[in-house]
Amino acid sequence: MTHWFHRNPLKATAPVSFNFYGVAASPAANKICNDLRAARARLLEMFTDVTCNPDMMKNATDAYFSLLQGFIVSLDDTTKENKLRFIQNFRWTDTLHGNIPSAQQDAVFELISMGFNVGIWYTKYASRLSGKEDITETEAKEVHRSLKIASGILKHLQDAYIPRLITPAEKGRDLDPRVIDTYIVQSQAEAQEVTIARAIELKHSDSLIAALAFETANFYQKADHTLNTLEPDQTNKWRKYLQLKQFFYMAYAFCYHGRTLLASDKCGEAIRSLQEAERYYAKAESLCKEYRQTKGPGSTAKPSEQLFFKKLGSCIKTTLEKCQRENGFIYFQKVPAEPPQLELKASYGLAEPAAFEFPPLSSQCTPEVYATFDLTRGAKDDKAKPKQEEEVKPVKEPDLKPQKDTGCLIS
Template sequence: MAHWFHRNPIKATNAVTFDFGGQASTPLARNICSEARSARSNLLTIFADPTRDLTVLTDAAEKYLSILRGFVEPTVDPNSQRPPAQAPNSEGGEVESMEVSSSATGDSKLRNAIKFTWSNTLAEKHSSQHDFVFEQINILFNIALWHTKHAAALAGAKEDIAEDDAKEVHKCLRSAAGIFNYIDDKLTVKLFERTGDGTDLDPNIIKAYAQQCTAEAQEVTVARAIELKHASNLVSSLAFETGKQFKIADNSLKAVEENLVQKWRKYLQLKATFYLSYAHCYNGQTLLAQDKCGEAVRALKESKTQFEKADDLGRSYTSTKGAGKSAKPHEHAFFRRLLPLVRRNLEKVERENGFIYYQKVPEVVPELPSKATYGLASPVEFVMPSKHEDWTAETYNGFKISKPDAEKREKEKDDAPKPVKEVPVNQTDKESSNSSGCTIS
């Protein structure tokens, strides 16, 4: 099984009370606020521990996301098209209803009523917005990150991972990719404010996360194909495609400020190079089986060259500063297993070429197999949970929202969230007396 030693930290946030004061004018309105506060607090606790059961996260996430929908989308009585009555203000006049003006855009009158503050996974600065869509984005971001950390925890728990666990790892990574795609395609376009580069709202960063998750899901497929001794050309093509996915993720980060992503990019470059080495190694086996021994020698030499580059990247990763905890990927068993395989195959083809084939070794590296037909991972499409059953027209109409006070909002505190104290996850290493030295952040 693959090992994922680089994980950016879970996003931190300030507590939210969902206190609407007198604007939540009915017991039903106040009850949904209490439910939202409780569901959010419970979900934030789960985010800190990637070793929890997947169903625990899924149930908690579904509940809070279903409640959030009622703050983003209006809830109207299907039997009445009339807008809710407006409540009188303290001076006897009518409060300006935000629902009537927002209904044209399909937004809830509550959408901009509360301020949310979140940290960013890379940038040290935090971001704040009065927007429940902003809250949806950040919650989903953490749900996706948790899936990646849970996958790493399962994969690293023991050397011989059970088939059911491998399936869960694979599904978690594909689900995370789907969530990141949903954020990028469906939610960020709804924001009134798109903050600057380097934040988690940067499309380059979101795309890199999605592509990395897809590539890591494909790593599971490669490991499975090797374990079951599938045809070398299939393993080669899968490894080649996996390396390309990591390269695409790395390219997505080129436009982001270097000091924010240099460590992350080292990880993506290492993985891209590592799987290119795998691809040439298994392509060498394929070429030998086709009696193309000279080309096989060249392919195996290229595999060794790429492995040496990956080894250099692993050492560079260790000394590079940035998000994610320290790791020594070049010392991990998962990494070290490849070099003996490359050496054995290279020695074999050189020996065969010297005794049997006498073929010239070409200077040009043989082309790798075309795109794999089987085993390519794809993101699991994310579907937002339905609105919570407690969101009725009566509940919604129990909120009497006035026009926001710009001066009051300007004075609101914007304290930086405290970092999440995550439960550490160590990856085992069967070939070492202690753990691999790879700690998932």
């Protein structure tokens, strides 16, 4: 399914040379610096390579992060802090603030920022894979898995590394708890969308589908509310997407709850539930238009043009008409004035963030090699004229052409 998910831009970063010629006082220390530079460049290339898959991404991330740990993990018994942690300055943009970089001279900031981009890559990979024609069951599982990995990476950064920063996260930037929370919850919600599509395709019970849809709508509502205290210019478009998905899955919940009520001979209540589904669906359609017209960061999804979206509208219409016919011929039940209260809890299919850990320290980073980094000597180019900071160029992401929407349920 093409253009189903909204995606914000990747973070961009300034080049980093790791040229510590005066400080790296041994061939092994110099090799670590050279390998770091090459591994970083390779990982950055992977973000925009359309042929990159999760295995390739894992190899690239493991190669870089295992070496970077040599600037973070303590390698001697005299201090808890790695002496190399603050030797290099890193500059990164944010996913919502255009090409305005933040800078910190801190290897932990680099690990968090690059890790954040890896998480965003997994969401983009899931979106790209879900846009294929005739997506297979294996590919659907890969979409689901990638979204859980994305939320797991971001949660790990939030819990274990962001609190270690000397300079606190700036308001509205990627490391602001409100922003990172939204990404985590959105990834969980989108993983559950795959579960719902699968449950519909395999004809699971209407009550399970209704419960999953209700839980998913609540995830989107939570994500939207998390952003409501941030600057509208950066978040309005993103929030419209979260809102339209919330209303879409509320329509799903009421539709399938209505089907459950009808199966229990509660035809009057079923009609009222379907009417509520109609109301939410109309609001979702309206929000789709508002979303497309709202300016802001990120690609523009087109959910209302997808068959998956349109099929729900048809399902609501035909089910409501059936309920009204049955009520006129068989049940003769009064239609309640108030819609049913959805108190649905899914027992299965809820998406939790996948557990994530950074790779262990590279075998190159031994205490003996670490001892040959001599900070008292200073880098050879320290006395040179200060260089003008290089511009941080936006990431040129591939322009993927839409594929024909086959109406496949696995979105």
